[in-house]
Amino acid sequence: MKMIRGTAINLLGYVAMAGVVLADDLHSNTAGNSEENVKKFSIAFVNDIHAQLEPHPELYWNNDDAQREMRAGGLSRIKTAFDRLADERPHGILKVDGGDTFQGSGPAAWTEGEVMVRPLNALGFDVAIPGNWSVVYGADRLRTLRDQVNYPMIAANIYDKDSGERTFQPTLVKEMGGVKVGLVGFTDPDVPSRQPPFMSEGLKFSAAKELQPLIDGLREDDEVDVVVLISHIGLHKAVPLTEKLRGVDIHLSADTHERTYDPIVVGDAWVVEAGAFGALVGVMDVSVRDGKVVDRKWELIELRENAYPEDEQIKKIVDEELAPHRERMNRExxxxxxxxxxxxxxxxxxxxxxxxxxxxxxxxxxxxxxxxxxxxxxxxxxxxxxxxxxxxxxxxxxxxxxxxxxxxxxxxxxxxxxxxxxxxxxxxxxxxxxxxxxxxxxxxxxxxxxxxxxxxxxxxxxxxxxxxxxxxxxxxxxxxxxxxxxxxxxxxxxxxxxxxxxxxxxxxxxxxxxxxxxxxxxxxxxxxxxxxxxxxxxxxxxxxxxxxxxxxSQFQTFVEERQKARQKHKLKDQSPDTTEN
Structure with missing residues (x-):
């Protein structure tokens, strides 16, 4: 069992104190549910692409912690994965981008994200949220990129400072395979201090306290069957936030680049994150009966060179977008x-x-x-x-x-x-x-x-x-x-x-x-x-x-360390109410 790859220590400190668990069998919470009257849909999730348009060198680790080195990722391989998943799932697949997409490479910086627009539009995303680096080119450019992509970007907590109006729609309702899915977007409220303040000038960021009314509205007014929260606050904060919210079935987390090979179970919700740089795609299959989730399965797919060939159409678009920059990019x-x-x-x-x-x-x-x-x-x-x-x-x-x-x-x-x-x-x-x-x-x-x-x-x-x-x-x-x-x-x-x-x-x-x-x-x-x-x-x-x-190191080692430390320092076995900050 691979469990979690990445920063780990931040999240696991909370896991140890809150009793949060990982799904035991790596993928599914099937409990002998009959297929009668069951409707299904799936989610394909990527996050923190950081403007990595092309395949790149990547590191993966086996269960025995042995390092594997190879070329992987790239928008062309994401498209191949999306197409395969869609072919295998006729009930429908919801393609989600968790943010920090337009920043992180030279060509993106030199074009203020423009180099990403055509390839992203060709990928066929259904929804995305902005990440903490979405403000890197300024508020006006953020709005322009929002308008240039052919899919909705949602975020409940970004406002125009002058007008008080939301910069993005807060929620989205999609029907997939006969299942009514409500999505809520939430990005990092610390953006004005995490990033240089001038980047977010003209914008105001609010905290998580407004999420619960939006979730309740999706349940009561829109009568959705499933609520999916997409956040860009980091896995270590996504887990305790999920514990404080009512009515969330799935929490797609981003920002910390964690590779959650196993979902993190918080009450009735699953929290997952899908690595970074387009090197992995997470897929969650969801079964619903009578408006309730009865089964879920999660898999984190490594987009290895030998397993996922490049999609030729996306590769061509990427090549065209990067052509003016190749000489500069390749300079040794x-x-x-x-x-x-x-x-x-x-x-x-x-x-x-x-x-x-x-x-x-x-x-x-x-x-x-x-x-x-x-x-x-x-x-x-x-x-x-x-x-x-x-x-x-x-x-x-x-x-x-x-x-x-x-x-x-x-x-x-x-x-x-x-x-x-x-x-x-x-x-x-x-x-x-x-x-x-x-x-x-x-x-x-x-x-x-x-x-x-x-x-x-x-x-x-x-x-x-x-x-x-x-x-x-x-x-x-x-x-x-x-x-x-x-x-x-x-x-x-x-x-x-x-x-x-x-x-x-x-x-x-x-x-x-x-x-x-x-x-x-x-x-x-x-x-x-x-x-x-x-x-x-x-x-x-x-x-x-x-x-x-x-x-x-192994998950249990971190848990034991945190438990011992909390006993040593007599820390209370609870977390602060993140919905009020």
Whole structure:
């Protein structure tokens, strides 16, 4: 049983305290129901495509945790999967996009999402919701993209700040296979703070308290048989939200890129998430009798190259849309002998490279890279401009400053709470920030808030609270002048002319990082024809003393840790009312 792949620790902290369970037999809750008077429909679900139009290198894991490396995904393979599912299910299939679709690649950034419109319209979606990155090109562009796609986008909690009117319709009713299905859309209410504020200027985001009246309206006024909630708040928040709501049968979750091979059962509802980057499609088959769900089956399909050929029509459209950008996309800036990925909560090879590049370009004590989740892996071989824009689809100016050691200590405790909090409402943003490899961080994720850090060193020396240190990171537009990344109160801050992209390109081109290619398995410069030194990226700078850096441990281990931690800190066995925030 594969259960959950991804951040896991956030969700499972809640699972352990709330008694939420996973479906035992991987797929179905059949209880000997007769087929008499049963109507059926199916849902095909993708989320967090992040503008990955084409097949790309991907990582999957077997039940024994063995890593499998291959090419997968792409909109052309999603279409093949949709068509196969529809052929196998004559009762009808509802195709759903869970958001964060128009952001995450170079061509999408260069065209403000335009490159996605034709391929998406050819895929035949029935409904979509906006994600937290839907505002990346501004409110006006969000409205334009909404109007350009040939399927409805729904979201109950986005309003025009001036008129007070909803930017999207909140719900949608569809009839599939004789089943009346009500859908509710809900996106991240933290968008104005998670994303730079200027991106969502002119929009207002409300919280989950208005969902229950909409669900009740679908049940009572529209007389739907099944209610499907589509949210973009992350699996760790989707689970407790589902527990607070009445009348939800299915909750399609997005944002955290989790691979839920097994559905999460919350009362009468199933909560699922379908990975990211178009590498997986989730399918749920639903049986209904007398207006009630009597059976469900869930499967998460891996869109592997050898199992799902590309649909030729979609491939042609994608090729046409990308043709003006190919030269720029294919420009080589470096080379890697290892997989560069971003699939771990605490650290990743991709971000160690970025943080080290920031440190060297800015000539500071510590470089930081944000804990982004987007970007598929980069396989061994050339590193291109397309790869760089996948890693960093927003090119930020570098910003430097001076901090006391205590500020670093406070910063990491805050980051731990954002990612490992026992309170689902305090979980915030992406994964842990990634420091340059000369900063070593050791912590206990099961400790109480403010008490998790165990040791913090820079270049092997313990960080001294009263000592000055220099740091650098990408400068987020709209943040206070005295803030670098989420380190507050920085002194002597300065915005450099170099950007995060400049830093990575310069880092890959420096011959002093060269090592012996037969020993080192790290990125190397295309121009210098040398391999970066083994020490450049190989050591993990962030280590959890409880689990090490392997966040793909067994489910039960996480549950036991969280239960013990909650007993240790005498935390109440309940979650806050997320519908009131």
């Amino acid at each position: 800036i470096g080379h890697t002998d290892i997989w560069l990925e971003r699939y771990n909560v605490m650290t990743s090879s991709m971000d160690r490279l970025i943080a080290n590049a920031v440190k060297e370009t800015a000539d500071v004590d510590v470089g930081l890279s944000n804990g982004y989740r987007f970007s598929p892996p980069t396989a061994p071989g050339p590193i291109t401009e397309a790869d760089l824009w996948n890693w960093l689809p927003i090119n930020l100016d570098l910003k430097t400053g001076i901090v006391k050691g205590q500020q670093f200590i406070d910063y990491w405790e805050s980051e731990f709470e954002n990612v490992f909090s026992f309170n689902p409402d305090r979980l915030y943003g992406g994964w842990l920030a990634r420091p340059s490899t000369n900063m070593q961080v050791r912590f206990d994720s099961t400790a109480a808030a403010g008490e998790r850090l165990r040791s913090l060193t820079i270049d092997g020396d313990p960080v001294e609270p009263d000592k000055d240190y220099t740091l650098a990171a990408g400068s987020r537009p709209g943040q206070p002048e005295s803030q670098i990344h989420r380190v507050k109160g920085c002194r002597a801050t300065k915005t450099m002319k170099e950007t995060t992209h400049d830093a990575v390109r310069e880092y890959l081109a420096k011959p002093e990082h060269a090592g012996k290619s037969e020993v080192a398995s790290e990125p190397k410069s295309t121009d210098a024809k040398m391999t970066l030194s083994e020490s450049a990226l190989s050591e993990s700078p962030v280590q959890c003393v409880v689990r090490g850096d392997q966040l793909r």
